Every structure is written in structure tokens, then in C-alpha cells.
Amino acid sequence: MIAIIDWLVGPWQWGDWMWRGMLTVHLVAIGCAVLGVFLYLRRMSLLADALAHVALPGIVAAFLISGSLDAPIMLAGAVAVGLFSAASIEALSSRPNIRSDAAIGIVFTSLFAAGVILLSTVVRDAHIDTHCLLFGDVLGISDRALWLVVVVVPTVLLLVALFYRWLAVSSFDPRFAAAIGVPVAAINYGLMTAVTVTAVAGFEAVGAILVIALIIVPAATAHLLADRLVSMIAWSVGHTVASCWIGMYLAIGLNTSAAGAIVTVGGVLYLAAFLFAPRHGRLIRLLSARQAAAGGESKK
């Protein structure tokens, strides 16, 4: 018993990095989980994939133009390239022979490839750590990244709260929303901006690719469990907080990548919900269908 408590409490006494890591990863994960619900419901999950990838060329481009890696410039670059790619995806998929998923694939892989090439040639000397951008380092959060997250995520959450009604209506029924005067396109681009900003803030903690998991997986899990939007957001946040705690301790115990562990735990929780969610879980449905069949026969 004492050993378990020791194991739970211990890491907090080893130094700053534990609470810094925990704080950062929680804020990033909660921001992603809330935004993820709206992206998921709008069938824009894969846009998160694209936005997270194109933030890399965005940051590189911002550095090339300004020569600085200050947080606001970094965010501005990522948002500019993010919105540019969202607009190009929309323009491409309005052509009859390009589906929207193909458009996403074309735009983000091209931009990502350009970013990788710039990183390895023109800006080779800059202090951009590709590995860190891609995979993150939860336990080595810099002051800069910590501040970025502490400022960005609460701001984003506040905006979501303010715009909640419009976000909800335009996610559910965009035509109706437009008819009652909700600026649907502005809400759409606002949401994308929020996703990009949150993702970039989270890069140093969890990396570009794993941030996609933090956006999509909690919402997908919550959708299996919730019947109302408010409860879906609650489940999504609950899922992500649970993943963060379990993942962090696993990573410390097994001495492995914290971001990887958090995402892996999130995936396992999704699988559990997929199988066992009351009413919508696949195993539960299978069992109740069988029970119903058996019941029907016994009545005969």
C-alpha cells in the first residue's frame, strides 16, 4: 500500500519537471479535447491531421521571413499557413473530380514536404528541433512552452464558452444556423484558427503527430457514450484527463515517451468504449441482440 502511494507521489518530489509536464499536458489535452468535439461532429477530424502537419511549414516560413522564433510569430506563421491550406482544401474539393479527403491529402503532404526540405536545407542552422516538433518532450518543457500553453489554452476555452451556442448550432445544422444569422463561415475559420493555435502550443509537449490523437480520440470516445453535447464535452475531457494521468505514470514507470504513452492509453480507452459502451458498444449490442433473439424464442 505504502509502496503504491510512494509510486504515485514520488515523481512529484523529483523536481519541477513533473508538475510542469503535468500542467502543460493537461492544458493542451483539455484544449484539444474540447475543440476536438466540434471538429469531430463537423466531420472535420482529418482537417486536424492536416492542420497539425502544416503548422511545421508555417513555423519554418515565419522563421524565414522574420528570423525569429518568438511565440507570437510562430503562432502567426502556423495560423497563416493553416488557414491557407484550409482554403486551398476547400477550393480543391469544390472541383468535381477531387474528393475532400483527397484534397486534404494533397495539400498537407505537399506543404509538409516543403517544410521538411526547408528545415533540412535553408534553415538548417536555426534552432528548430525537428524531433521535438514531431514527437514532443513532456518531461522537458521549456519556460517558453509552458507560458505559451498557459496563455493560449484558457483563452481558447473562454472563446469556446462565449461562442458555444453558435458553435453548437452550426455544427448540428449549418443551413439553419446560416438562416438564423449565425456567421457560419467565420465560425468555421475561427474554429480552425483555434485548433492550429492549440496544436502549435502543444507541439513542444506532445509533438505534431500525437496532437492529432489528442484532438480526435477523446471526441470519438465521448460520442460512443454521450447523448447531449454538454455531456459529450464532459466525457471527452474526462477521457483525456484519464489518459494523461495513466499515460504519465506509465511513462515514468516504464521510462518511455510520455506523449506516446498518453496516446496509447487514449487508444486503449477508445477501444474499451467501442466494445463496452452501454447501448453503442459493439460487444454490448451483440449481447443484447443475442438476448433479444433468445427471449423471442423462449416466448414461442
Add this chain to the structure above:
Amino acid sequence: MYIERAGEFFYFQYDFVAYALGASVLVGVVCGLVGTFLVLRGFSLLGDATGHATLPGVAGAFLITGYQHPAALLVGALVSGAAGALTVGIFSRGPRVRPDAAIGIVLSVFFGVGIVLLAAIQDMESGRQAGLDQFLFGNAAAITPDQFWGLVAVGVLLCAAIAVFYRPLAMMTFDEGYAKSIGINTTALEIGLLAALSVAVVISIQAVGVILVAAMLIIPPSAGRFLSGKLLGVVIWSVTIGGLSGALGAFVSYVFEGVATGPAMVLVATFFFGLALFFGPHGGVAWQWIRRPDRARNSGGGGRP
């Protein structure tokens, strides 16, 4: 200096250049072929998920064998890539799931598992983990002759298989319901296509890397759609553009130091896509301008991406 290096490239002064070029072309051709069916069926990003999903297989194989055994790594990649593709299929069916989210879930979670395994490898004594890095972005120059001929053999088999099943595949791509009604086993065919996708991805990751393999599956066929209105035409254009992108990408990557093969191939393919988008006779932008210069357009079905 660049001219000098370009000269070296064309005279195949070094053997590895020839192998790198061959492997890149192979990737372009195989991905262009398989990608056509994926893009036309609306599964474009399945390749992205499969590509990312190979990472835990590569890392797992390394952990099990304890060193960088090429064949083992590729088998590992194949197993986990195929598992990823199948998982997308499972997670996309039924109520309360979204096919697009299923792709995102598989892509990111498999990658996360891969990162965990990579971290474990980093702790191992063998320290040859540096070799695994090249799977992320690809390094065609590191391909050995043995590997190259292995890849060619698999690639040829794959192309032959697709040629054999071309007719039912074409039918399913065009109209699944009708294909089923005339007795084509579409489920088996679908699984076959997923298997072909996994093989294509595995053939490609050494040259383009797991993150960008999706581009070679999506961009050449998408360009092909602007160049031909017939399936066979799209296939031929897609394979041609894929192969050309591979060759030019390998060239660019050799001439300019620090440019990895994968991103170079992708950008060349994007360039071709741009040309097709503007000048393609089937829905190309320029042609539309010429045909109907006056009418204000309403984009009808655009919708959200």
C-alpha cells in the same frame, strides 16, 4: 557544384545512385497504381493511416530481433500496416462512429505506440536506432542491392496481381452494388485491395518514409483524374506521373545536399498535380475558363472539407 553532381547522377558514377533511382521509380509506379483505386473509392487517407501504422511494426521487429534485420523490419511493417488498415475498416462501421475519425484514430494511436517502442529501443544497448529514423522521411540512397531486388520482385508481383484482378477491381470502384450483383466477392476484393495497399506502403517507406507515403498514393492519381476520363487512362497517367516524380525526386535529392528523397518526390508530384489541375482537359481550370468565360458560378456541392 550542382552541375557536377547532376553529371555524377546521370553517369551512375556510383552504384547506389542507380539503386536509389530504381527504388524511387518503383515507389512512384506502385503507389500510383494502387493509389488510383483508393482515391477513386474515396479512401485517399487510408494510405496515410497505413503509412503511420507501419511504425510500431518496424520498431517491434527491431525489438524482437534485436538488430536491424531488413526483412524482419519489412515484415513487421507489413503486419502492423495491414492491422492498421483493417482496424480503420472495423472502426468505421456501425452507429456512432465516423470513418474520417477512424482514420485519424488509427493513424495517431498506432504512431503513438510506435513512439513508445522507439523510446524503448533508444534505451537499448545496440544504439543502432539511428537506422530507424530513416523510416520517418525515407532515404533511398541507403537501399542495398539485395533489398532493391527484393523490392522489385515484390513490386512486380503486386502489379501483376492488380493486372489479373483489374476487371473486377474496376467494376467495384465504379459501382460496388452492381459488382456484388453479378457475383463478384467485393469483401474479398476489398481485403485484397487493403493488402495491396499495405504492400505498396511497405515497399515505399524506405524511399519516402512513413509520414509522406500517403502523398505518393494520393497526388499522382488525383493528377491523373484531370488528364483522362477513363479508368485505364487515369491508371496510366498516375503510374507515369508517379514514376517520373520518383526519378526526378531521386535526382533532386542527390544534387541538393540535405534534401531527403521522400519530400523531394512529393514536391515533384505536387508540381505535376498543379500542371494537371490547370491544364488538364478533364475539369482543368484553364479549360473551364476557355469554355465558359462569362457565367458567374455557384459552387453547389462544395460542403465542408
Add this chain to the structure above:
Amino acid sequence: MTESAVDIEGLTLSYDSEVAVDDVSLELPVGSLVGVVGPNGAGKSTLIKAIVGSMKADRGEVRLFGKGGDANRHMLTYVPQRGQVDWDFPITAAEVVRQGRFRSTGMLGRFRGSDRKAVQEALEAVAIGDLVDRQIGALSGGQQQRVFLARALAQGGELFVMDEPFAGVDASTESAIVDVLRDLRDDGKTVIVVHHDLTTVREYFDHLVLLNRKLIASGPADQVFTPENLRETYGGYVAIVAEADEANLAS
């Protein structure tokens, strides 16, 4: 009142390559129950989109209660085709109906007693009482349609536009919806309905718009619903329906 609720002049609408509605001009009187009828692909839904304002016209103009542009758009209440929303969305029937008040409450405004009353009355009018806390996907097609009608009622307005409200709906829902629409008309509202079923057209509507890319006819139902007009709208192949109705007319 002599003013018309909807006044369309020379309206042409097209998608990328195809003209969907060609040079249509018509007037719909205030306080009428209007049916828009025509074969598949005739441009019915496209015309509705232009009236609602979600589609820009190539040429021509739509005026609502005498004013063009968005000036009177707030007087219009739109009920889209069922099936255009996501039935898996985590939202209950009552929450959908509450959305009807969002235009008047705005983004942050509180729900007042009057808002709550409007929601309550709308729910009662469509008689879905005990289902209000169900997730919408758990409702039947007819119940879903009632929920969306209730949202429109809660929203209020002078002009109601409904796209195929009877598609995939059971008979009792259909008659319940028709009753609600008649009540609206009797209150002096104008109701426009895209409709498919020729056999009920004359019974339901007092004004008809027959459309097949071009306007075939627009006017009081008993004047416009003639075999010649129907034949022109549908081409030869619904001659049977038309003749059956001719027989109905005779009897």
C-alpha cells in the same frame, strides 16, 4: 393585403456546369399555403435555396415582402429537408426546438420566460410531448420531422419554407403536419412547401407552383392543377396520374 410574400423576377440559378432554374418569375400572395411541385431534378430545392438566401442567383431577384436582399430575411423561417443533419449528433429533441429561439436570444442572451413558453407551445403543437429528452437519432422519421417543424414554430416568422416535409414520414405525422400548416395559414402566415405526391397536392395547397427548370405555371391550385400543365411539367410519363386526377376532378 395586396402585397405578395415572395416576388421572384427573372431568376436563373446554376451549379457549376448546369442551369437548374431558368428565368423564373412568380408572385406568392401573403397568407397562402403554397405547394412547389415538379419532377426530380426540376430545381425545386434549388429555388428554395434562393428564396432562403443560401444560394446566389446568376440573374434575377428574389424579394420577400417587397424588399430584396437580406432586408426581410428575418421574417423567413426555413425547415430543411430531413436527412441533411447528422442523426448521430448528441442533441435531444427539446434542445433542437430551443435552437429556434437562438435568433431572438442571440449568442449569449438568456432564455426568458417568453422563450420557454414559445418552445413549450411549439412542442405541444406537434404533439411529441414525452419524447423531448430523447436523442434525435432515437426518434422515428415522422417524429424527427415533427421536431424540426416545432423548431420552426418556436422560431416564429411570417414566411415558412419547408423542403419535402412529408418525405419518409408516416401517415399520422403527415396529417398532423398538414394541420399545423393550415393553422399557420389561418393565422395569416405564408407557407411554402416542396411536395412530391401529386395525389394530395390539390387537397393540401391553395396555391401551386409547377416547375421543371422553367416555370410551367403559378397560381391558385384549382386553376393551375390541369392535365395540360401536369403533362408539361412531367413530360408524357405521368399521363396516368394526370388522367386519374382528371377523373377526380370530374367526380
